[in-house]
Amino acid sequence: MWNRRKEEEAPRTGSPLSGSPLPGPVAPMEGMPVSTTPTGYQAARNTATIGENVLIAGQIFAKEDLVIDGQIDGTIELLEHKVTIGKAARVKATVKAREVVIHGTVHGNVEASDKIDLRRDAHLVGDIRAARIAIEDGAIFKGSIDVTKVEVPKAAPRPATSAAPTQTPVAATNSQQAMAAGAGEQKR
Amino acid sequence: MSPSAAEGTIRPSAGLEQYFQQLQGRPTLRLLDLSPVSQANVSFLAGLGHRLYCEDFLSSLDDFFGGDDDFYQAQENPTRAQEFMNLTFRQLQGPFHGALVWDCLQYLSPTMLELTVTELHRLLEPESFLLAFFHNDERAKSVPASYYRIQDYRTLSIQERGRRTPYQFFTNPFIERVFRDFSSVKMYLTRDHLREILIKR
Numbered sequence: 001m002w003n004r005r006k007e008e009e010a011p012r013t014g015s016p017l018s019g020s021p022l023p024g025p026v027a028p029m030e031g032m033p034v035s036t037t038p039t040g041y042q043a044a045r046n047t048a049t050i051g052e053n054v055l056i057a058g059q060i061f062a063k064e065d066l067v068i069d070g071q072i073d074g075t076i077e078l079l080e081h082k083v084t085i086g087k088a089a090r091v092k093a094t095v096k097a098r099e100v101v102i103h104g105t106v107h108g109n110v111e112a113s114d115k116i117d118l119r120r121d122a123h124l125v126g127d128i129r130a131a132r133i134a135i136e137d138g139a140i141f142k143g144s145i146d147v148t149k150v151e152v153p154k155a156a157p158r159p160a161t162s163a164a165p166t167q168t169p170v171a172a173t174n175s176q177q178a179m180a181a182g183a184g185e186q187k188r
Numbered sequence: 189m190s191p192s193a194a195e196g197t198i199r200p201s202a203g204l205e206q207y208f209q210q211l212q213g214r215p216t217l218r219l220l221d222l223s224p225v226s227q228a229n230v231s232f233l234a235g236l237g238h239r240l241y242c243e244d245f246l247s248s249l250d251d252f253f254g255g256d257d258d259f260y261q262a263q264e265n266p267t268r269a270q271e272f273m274n275l276t277f278r279q280l281q282g283p284f285h286g287a288l289v290w291d292c293l294q295y296l297s298p299t300m301l302e303l304t305v306t307e308l309h310r311l312l313e314p315e316s317f318l319l320a321f322f323h324n325d326e327r328a329k330s331v332p333a334s335y336y337r338i339q340d341y342r343t344l345s346i347q348e349r350g351r352r353t354p355y356q357f358f359t360n361p362f363i364e365r366v367f368r369d370f371s372s373v374k375m376y377l378t379r380d381h382l383r384e385i386l387i388k389r
Contacts, residue, residue, distance in 0.1 A: 118225070133230055141225040142248075144218075144241045147234035 052088045069104075079113070087121050100130075102139075109143075196347025198339060202376040203384025205342035207286070207319045211236070217285035220311065222246075222292050228337035228345065229288075241280065245292045246333060246349075248276055260355050263297035273303050283313035289320040290336045291382075293366075294354040301355075301366065309369050312389040318370075322358040325381040329353060346382075358383075 047065040050056065054070035062078045069086040075094045076083060082099040085091055089104035100112045102122040110116055112130040120138035129146040211217060215237035221229055222245040233240050252272050253262040263269055287308060296304055308318060323331040330351040337345040358366075360375060360383075367373050367387050376384040 133234070135225055135227045135230060137226070139225060140244065140247070141242050142244065144239060145225075145230055145234065146239050147230070 052086075085122075196335070196337075196345050197380070198343060198345045199378070199380065200342050201344040201384060202342075202378075203319050203321075203386050204338065204344055206374070206376070206386050207288075207317055208341045210317045211238075211286060214285070218283075220280070220284045220287040222288065223290050223336055224349075226335065226337050228339065232338045232340070241284070243276065243280075245276070245289075246295060248272075249292075249295065260297045263300040266299060269297075269299050269303055272300070273307055277304075277307040277311065280311055282311040283316075284311050285313055285316050287312060287316075287318040288336075289318055291321040291323070291333060293320055294322055294331070294358065295333070295352055297355050305366055305369075309389065314389055316389045318387040318389065320385045320387065322363065322383045322385065323354065323381055324358075324377075324383045326357050328381075331381075346380075 047067055048062055050060075050066070050068045050070045050072070052069040055073075056070065057073040059074050060066070060072065060076045062081060062083075064078075065082045065084070066076075066078055067084045067086060068076075068089045068091060070088075071090040073092045076091070076096070078097040080098050082101065083095060083097045084101040085095075085104045085106055087103045089106075091104065091106045091108065093106075093108045095106065095108060095110045096112075098113050099115045099117070100110050101117040101119065102110070102124055103119045104121065105123040107125045109126045110124065110128045110130075112128075114130065115132040115134065116128050116130040117134045118124060118136060118139040118141060120136040122136075122139040122141070124140070125142045127144045127146070128141075129148060131148065133145060133147055135141070217238045218241065219233060219238050220241050220243070221233070222243055223229070224244040224247065225242040230240060230242075249263075249272070250259075252275070253259050253268070263272075289308070293301060293304065312318060321336075325331065330353045332348040333350055333352045335345075335347040335349050337347070339345055356362075363375070363383075363385060364373050367385075370387045370389055372388040374386045374388075376386070378384060
Protein backbone atom coordinates (compact mmCIF):
# COMPACT_ATOMS: atom_id res chain seq x y z
CA MET A 1 0.00 0.00 0.00
CA TRP A 2 2.66 2.47 1.03
CA ASN A 3 4.97 1.41 -1.75
CA ARG A 4 2.23 1.74 -4.28
CA ARG A 5 1.51 5.27 -3.14
CA LYS A 6 5.17 6.20 -3.48
CA GLU A 7 5.26 4.78 -6.96
CA GLU A 8 2.27 6.85 -7.90
CA GLU A 9 3.93 10.00 -6.61
CA ALA A 10 7.26 9.34 -8.28
CA PRO A 11 7.90 11.40 -11.39
CA ARG A 12 7.56 9.44 -14.57
CA THR A 13 10.08 11.27 -16.69
CA GLY A 14 13.24 10.74 -14.69
CA SER A 15 13.94 14.44 -14.86
CA PRO A 16 16.92 15.76 -12.91
CA LEU A 17 14.47 18.06 -11.18
CA SER A 18 12.85 15.13 -9.49
CA GLY A 19 14.95 15.46 -6.36
CA SER A 20 16.94 12.25 -6.77
CA PRO A 21 19.44 11.99 -3.96
CA LEU A 22 22.02 10.31 -6.17
CA PRO A 23 25.11 12.46 -6.60
CA GLY A 24 27.20 12.72 -9.71
CA PRO A 25 26.77 13.98 -13.23
CA VAL A 26 23.47 13.81 -14.99
CA ALA A 27 23.04 13.47 -18.69
CA PRO A 28 22.26 16.89 -20.19
CA MET A 29 18.65 17.36 -21.10
CA GLU A 30 17.25 19.53 -23.76
CA GLY A 31 16.28 22.99 -22.58
CA MET A 32 18.10 22.71 -19.26
CA PRO A 33 21.55 24.10 -19.93
CA VAL A 34 22.54 25.03 -16.39
CA SER A 35 21.34 22.06 -14.46
CA THR A 36 24.17 19.62 -13.93
CA THR A 37 23.31 18.11 -10.63
CA PRO A 38 20.02 16.98 -9.26
CA THR A 39 18.81 18.93 -6.32
CA GLY A 40 17.03 17.81 -3.19
CA TYR A 41 14.84 20.85 -2.74
CA GLN A 42 11.75 19.39 -4.33
CA ALA A 43 12.14 21.36 -7.49
CA ALA A 44 8.88 21.37 -9.35
CA ARG A 45 8.32 21.15 -13.04
CA ASN A 46 8.35 24.92 -13.48
CA THR A 47 11.55 25.40 -11.55
CA ALA A 48 14.91 26.17 -13.05
CA THR A 49 17.99 24.74 -11.43
CA ILE A 50 21.56 25.93 -11.30
CA GLY A 51 23.63 22.91 -10.49
CA GLU A 52 26.45 22.51 -8.05
CA ASN A 53 29.17 22.67 -10.67
CA VAL A 54 27.91 25.83 -12.33
CA LEU A 55 29.44 29.24 -11.74
CA ILE A 56 27.65 32.33 -12.99
CA ALA A 57 29.06 35.85 -12.85
CA GLY A 58 26.44 38.37 -13.83
CA GLN A 59 22.75 39.02 -13.59
CA ILE A 60 20.08 36.38 -13.33
CA PHE A 61 16.46 37.20 -14.07
CA ALA A 62 13.80 34.54 -14.06
CA LYS A 63 10.07 34.32 -14.51
CA GLU A 64 9.77 31.09 -12.65
CA ASP A 65 11.06 29.56 -9.47
CA LEU A 66 14.76 28.90 -9.25
CA VAL A 67 16.90 26.52 -7.22
CA ILE A 68 20.57 27.42 -6.90
CA ASP A 69 23.19 24.91 -5.88
CA GLY A 70 26.08 26.51 -7.73
CA GLN A 71 28.15 29.63 -7.33
CA ILE A 72 26.68 32.98 -8.25
CA ASP A 73 28.47 36.29 -8.33
CA GLY A 74 26.24 39.22 -9.29
CA THR A 75 22.52 39.79 -8.90
CA ILE A 76 19.50 37.53 -8.78
CA GLU A 77 16.02 38.84 -9.53
CA LEU A 78 12.88 36.77 -9.56
CA LEU A 79 10.44 39.46 -8.68
CA GLU A 80 7.34 37.30 -8.72
CA HIS A 81 8.87 33.96 -7.89
CA LYS A 82 10.70 31.94 -5.32
CA VAL A 83 14.42 31.33 -5.18
CA THR A 84 15.87 28.50 -3.11
CA ILE A 85 19.55 28.71 -2.32
CA GLY A 86 20.75 25.19 -1.66
CA LYS A 87 23.21 23.93 0.93
CA ALA A 88 26.05 23.69 -1.56
CA ALA A 89 25.41 27.12 -3.04
CA ARG A 90 27.87 29.98 -2.70
CA VAL A 91 26.09 33.18 -3.57
CA LYS A 92 27.71 36.57 -3.60
CA ALA A 93 24.86 38.62 -4.88
CA THR A 94 21.97 40.92 -4.22
CA VAL A 95 18.88 38.74 -4.20
CA LYS A 96 15.39 40.05 -4.92
CA ALA A 97 12.43 37.72 -5.16
CA ARG A 98 8.92 37.10 -3.96
CA GLU A 99 10.19 34.42 -1.61
CA VAL A 100 13.75 33.48 -0.69
CA VAL A 101 14.67 30.22 1.03
CA ILE A 102 18.30 29.96 2.12
CA HIS A 103 20.04 26.72 3.04
CA GLY A 104 23.52 27.72 1.89
CA THR A 105 25.90 30.65 2.01
CA VAL A 106 24.93 34.11 0.84
CA HIS A 107 26.93 37.31 0.96
CA GLY A 108 24.73 40.18 -0.12
CA ASN A 109 21.48 41.91 0.61
CA VAL A 110 18.30 39.89 0.31
CA GLU A 111 14.89 41.38 -0.31
CA ALA A 112 11.60 39.53 -0.61
CA SER A 113 8.16 40.95 -1.26
CA ASP A 114 6.71 38.06 0.72
CA LYS A 115 9.00 35.89 2.83
CA ILE A 116 12.61 35.13 3.66
CA ASP A 117 13.25 31.73 5.15
CA LEU A 118 16.63 31.12 6.83
CA ARG A 119 17.07 27.39 7.36
CA ARG A 120 19.38 25.85 9.93
CA ASP A 121 22.37 25.59 7.57
CA ALA A 122 21.98 29.10 6.22
CA HIS A 123 24.90 31.48 6.49
CA LEU A 124 23.90 34.95 5.45
CA VAL A 125 25.96 38.10 5.67
CA GLY A 126 23.96 41.06 4.45
CA ASP A 127 20.86 43.06 5.14
CA ILE A 128 17.47 41.44 4.77
CA ARG A 129 14.12 43.02 4.12
CA ALA A 130 10.82 41.22 3.79
CA ALA A 131 7.22 41.22 4.87
CA ARG A 132 7.77 37.96 6.77
CA ILE A 133 10.93 36.35 8.06
CA ALA A 134 11.33 32.80 9.35
CA ILE A 135 14.53 31.74 11.09
CA GLU A 136 15.47 28.22 12.10
CA ASP A 137 17.75 27.68 15.07
CA GLY A 138 21.30 27.26 13.86
CA ALA A 139 21.07 29.76 11.04
CA ILE A 140 24.00 32.16 11.02
CA PHE A 141 23.16 35.72 10.18
CA LYS A 142 25.00 38.97 10.32
CA GLY A 143 23.25 42.08 9.15
CA SER A 144 20.15 44.13 9.62
CA ILE A 145 16.60 42.83 9.57
CA ASP A 146 13.82 45.00 8.34
CA VAL A 147 10.40 43.42 8.50
CA THR A 148 8.32 45.59 6.28
CA LYS A 149 6.17 45.37 3.25
CA VAL A 150 8.52 45.45 0.29
CA GLU A 151 7.17 47.06 -2.83
CA VAL A 152 8.65 45.09 -5.66
CA PRO A 153 8.08 46.50 -9.09
CA LYS A 154 6.48 44.09 -11.49
CA ALA A 155 8.86 42.69 -14.05
CA ALA A 156 8.66 44.64 -17.27
CA PRO A 157 7.21 42.59 -20.12
CA ARG A 158 9.79 41.50 -22.59
CA PRO A 159 9.23 42.13 -26.28
CA ALA A 160 8.13 39.08 -28.20
CA THR A 161 10.91 39.42 -30.74
CA SER A 162 14.48 38.76 -29.78
CA ALA A 163 15.58 42.30 -29.12
CA ALA A 164 18.74 41.45 -27.29
CA PRO A 165 20.73 39.00 -29.34
CA THR A 166 23.88 39.53 -27.29
CA GLN A 167 22.32 38.18 -24.13
CA THR A 168 23.35 34.74 -23.07
CA PRO A 169 20.69 32.62 -21.42
CA VAL A 170 21.93 31.07 -18.22
CA ALA A 171 18.77 29.88 -16.57
CA ALA A 172 16.40 28.87 -19.29
CA THR A 173 13.93 26.08 -18.75
CA ASN A 174 11.79 23.76 -20.77
CA SER A 175 9.16 26.39 -21.25
CA GLN A 176 11.78 29.02 -22.00
CA GLN A 177 10.13 31.36 -19.58
CA ALA A 178 13.21 32.06 -17.59
CA MET A 179 15.41 34.87 -18.65
CA ALA A 180 18.94 35.38 -17.65
CA ALA A 181 21.38 37.77 -19.10
CA GLY A 182 24.52 39.69 -18.93
CA ALA A 183 27.21 37.39 -17.69
CA GLY A 184 29.97 39.88 -17.22
CA GLU A 185 31.16 42.58 -14.94
CA GLN A 186 29.04 43.43 -11.97
CA LYS A 187 28.55 46.79 -10.40
CA ARG A 188 28.93 47.01 -6.67
CA MET B 189 11.57 30.17 37.14
CA SER B 190 9.82 27.62 35.01
CA PRO B 191 11.86 25.21 32.95
CA SER B 192 10.76 24.28 29.49
CA ALA B 193 12.62 21.50 27.74
CA ALA B 194 12.27 22.98 24.31
CA GLU B 195 12.88 26.61 25.12
CA GLY B 196 15.30 26.45 28.05
CA THR B 197 14.57 28.26 31.27
CA ILE B 198 11.87 30.85 31.12
CA ARG B 199 12.08 33.55 33.74
CA PRO B 200 11.12 37.17 34.31
CA SER B 201 13.78 39.76 33.60
CA ALA B 202 13.68 43.09 35.39
CA GLY B 203 16.50 44.42 33.22
CA LEU B 204 14.60 43.59 30.06
CA GLU B 205 11.43 45.15 31.42
CA GLN B 206 13.27 48.37 32.22
CA TYR B 207 14.98 48.29 28.85
CA PHE B 208 11.65 48.13 27.02
CA GLN B 209 10.16 50.79 29.24
CA GLN B 210 12.82 53.13 27.92
CA LEU B 211 11.92 52.23 24.32
CA GLN B 212 8.19 52.59 24.89
CA GLY B 213 6.45 54.91 22.49
CA ARG B 214 9.45 55.14 20.20
CA PRO B 215 8.73 53.12 17.08
CA THR B 216 11.17 52.27 14.28
CA LEU B 217 14.29 52.28 16.39
CA ARG B 218 17.56 50.73 15.28
CA LEU B 219 18.61 48.08 17.77
CA LEU B 220 21.80 46.05 17.98
CA ASP B 221 21.50 42.43 19.14
CA LEU B 222 24.76 40.62 19.86
CA SER B 223 23.21 37.17 20.26
CA PRO B 224 22.75 34.61 17.49
CA VAL B 225 19.78 35.48 15.34
CA SER B 226 16.57 33.95 16.65
CA GLN B 227 12.99 33.91 15.52
CA ALA B 228 11.82 34.98 18.97
CA ASN B 229 13.90 38.16 19.12
CA VAL B 230 13.28 39.08 15.51
CA SER B 231 9.52 38.54 15.80
CA PHE B 232 9.25 40.47 19.05
CA LEU B 233 11.42 43.44 18.11
CA ALA B 234 10.17 43.67 14.54
CA GLY B 235 6.64 43.39 15.92
CA LEU B 236 7.30 46.58 17.87
CA GLY B 237 8.33 48.20 14.61
CA HIS B 238 12.06 48.24 15.28
CA ARG B 239 14.85 47.47 12.89
CA LEU B 240 17.25 44.92 14.22
CA TYR B 241 20.94 44.46 13.51
CA CYS B 242 22.21 40.99 14.44
CA GLU B 243 25.78 40.05 15.13
CA ASP B 244 26.59 36.76 16.87
CA PHE B 245 29.43 38.31 18.81
CA LEU B 246 30.49 35.20 20.71
CA SER B 247 30.66 33.03 17.60
CA SER B 248 32.61 35.75 15.82
CA LEU B 249 35.04 35.81 18.75
CA ASP B 250 35.46 32.05 18.59
CA ASP B 251 35.93 32.09 14.85
CA PHE B 252 38.53 34.82 15.02
CA PHE B 253 40.48 33.93 18.14
CA GLY B 254 39.79 30.21 18.37
CA GLY B 255 37.91 28.59 21.20
CA ASP B 256 40.91 26.90 22.80
CA ASP B 257 43.29 27.70 25.66
CA ASP B 258 44.92 30.56 23.77
CA PHE B 259 41.55 32.27 23.39
CA TYR B 260 42.23 35.09 25.84
CA GLN B 261 45.93 35.27 25.05
CA ALA B 262 45.08 35.79 21.37
CA GLN B 263 42.66 38.56 22.31
CA GLU B 264 45.47 40.41 24.09
CA ASN B 265 47.37 40.84 20.83
CA PRO B 266 46.57 44.52 20.07
CA THR B 267 46.85 44.14 16.30
CA ARG B 268 44.54 41.12 16.22
CA ALA B 269 42.14 42.77 18.66
CA GLN B 270 41.91 45.87 16.50
CA GLU B 271 41.47 43.75 13.39
CA PHE B 272 38.54 41.97 15.04
CA MET B 273 37.01 45.29 16.02
CA ASN B 274 37.28 46.55 12.46
CA LEU B 275 35.69 43.39 11.09
CA THR B 276 32.90 43.32 13.62
CA PHE B 277 31.94 46.89 14.38
CA ARG B 278 33.42 49.29 11.89
CA GLN B 279 31.03 48.32 9.13
CA LEU B 280 28.00 48.94 11.31
CA GLN B 281 26.12 52.02 10.38
CA GLY B 282 25.21 53.66 13.65
CA PRO B 283 23.96 55.26 15.61
CA PHE B 284 21.82 52.65 17.30
CA HIS B 285 19.01 53.47 19.66
CA GLY B 286 19.72 50.51 21.89
CA ALA B 287 21.86 47.41 22.27
CA LEU B 288 21.23 43.94 23.64
CA VAL B 289 24.67 42.73 24.59
CA TRP B 290 23.53 39.83 26.82
CA ASP B 291 26.46 37.95 28.42
CA CYS B 292 29.10 38.49 25.74
CA LEU B 293 31.34 40.91 27.62
CA GLN B 294 32.35 38.28 30.14
CA TYR B 295 34.40 36.42 27.58
CA LEU B 296 36.69 39.26 26.66
CA SER B 297 40.25 39.91 27.73
CA PRO B 298 40.91 43.36 29.26
CA THR B 299 42.15 44.77 25.92
CA MET B 300 39.15 43.46 24.04
CA LEU B 301 36.74 44.54 26.75
CA GLU B 302 38.04 48.09 26.60
CA LEU B 303 37.86 48.18 22.80
CA THR B 304 34.37 46.65 22.70
CA VAL B 305 32.90 49.02 25.26
CA THR B 306 34.47 51.95 23.40
CA GLU B 307 32.89 50.73 20.15
CA LEU B 308 29.50 50.32 21.81
CA HIS B 309 29.78 53.83 23.19
CA ARG B 310 30.60 55.10 19.71
CA LEU B 311 27.73 53.21 18.07
CA LEU B 312 25.02 54.11 20.55
CA GLU B 313 23.09 57.32 20.40
CA PRO B 314 23.21 59.53 23.52
CA GLU B 315 20.38 58.67 25.96
CA SER B 316 20.07 55.18 24.51
CA PHE B 317 20.26 52.00 26.60
CA LEU B 318 22.36 48.88 26.63
CA LEU B 319 21.42 45.65 28.40
CA ALA B 320 24.23 43.36 29.54
CA PHE B 321 24.34 40.29 31.78
CA PHE B 322 27.13 39.14 34.08
CA HIS B 323 27.30 36.00 36.17
CA ASN B 324 27.86 36.76 39.81
CA ASP B 325 29.00 33.39 41.09
CA GLU B 326 32.51 34.27 42.10
CA ARG B 327 33.56 30.71 42.80
CA ALA B 328 32.38 29.20 39.52
CA LYS B 329 35.24 28.11 37.27
CA SER B 330 32.96 28.07 34.29
CA VAL B 331 29.59 29.66 33.66
CA PRO B 332 26.87 28.86 31.18
CA ALA B 333 26.94 30.95 28.03
CA SER B 334 23.38 31.17 26.85
CA TYR B 335 20.96 32.02 24.10
CA TYR B 336 18.61 34.74 25.29
CA ARG B 337 15.23 34.80 23.62
CA ILE B 338 12.66 37.43 24.30
CA GLN B 339 9.25 36.02 25.15
CA ASP B 340 7.60 39.31 26.01
CA TYR B 341 8.44 42.69 27.58
CA ARG B 342 9.50 41.13 30.85
CA THR B 343 10.19 37.48 30.14
CA LEU B 344 13.26 35.75 28.75
CA SER B 345 13.92 32.22 27.63
CA ILE B 346 17.47 31.27 28.51
CA GLN B 347 19.01 28.25 26.84
CA GLU B 348 22.56 27.13 27.53
CA ARG B 349 24.90 27.07 24.54
CA GLY B 350 27.85 25.57 26.42
CA ARG B 351 29.93 26.47 29.44
CA ARG B 352 32.80 28.91 29.25
CA THR B 353 35.42 30.27 31.56
CA PRO B 354 35.20 34.04 31.90
CA TYR B 355 38.47 35.94 31.84
CA GLN B 356 37.62 37.72 35.05
CA PHE B 357 34.88 38.13 37.60
CA PHE B 358 32.81 41.28 37.24
CA THR B 359 32.13 42.95 40.58
CA ASN B 360 29.72 45.88 40.73
CA PRO B 361 32.50 48.48 41.11
CA PHE B 362 34.37 46.87 38.22
CA ILE B 363 31.27 47.03 36.00
CA GLU B 364 30.87 50.70 36.88
CA ARG B 365 34.51 51.27 35.95
CA VAL B 366 34.10 49.46 32.64
CA PHE B 367 31.15 51.71 31.73
CA ARG B 368 32.62 54.89 33.18
CA ASP B 369 32.03 56.79 29.92
CA PHE B 370 28.31 56.02 30.01
CA SER B 371 25.96 58.22 31.98
CA SER B 372 24.41 55.65 34.33
CA VAL B 373 24.58 51.99 35.34
CA LYS B 374 21.65 50.18 37.01
CA MET B 375 21.99 46.67 38.35
CA TYR B 376 19.29 44.08 38.87
CA LEU B 377 19.96 41.00 40.93
CA THR B 378 18.33 37.73 40.00
CA ARG B 379 17.97 34.34 41.62
CA ASP B 380 20.06 32.54 39.03
CA HIS B 381 23.46 34.20 39.59
CA LEU B 382 22.95 36.39 36.56
CA ARG B 383 23.17 40.11 37.20
CA GLU B 384 21.27 42.22 34.71
CA ILE B 385 22.80 45.60 33.99
CA LEU B 386 21.02 48.45 32.26
CA ILE B 387 23.44 51.07 31.07
CA LYS B 388 22.49 54.47 29.75
CA ARG B 389 24.73 56.01 27.12
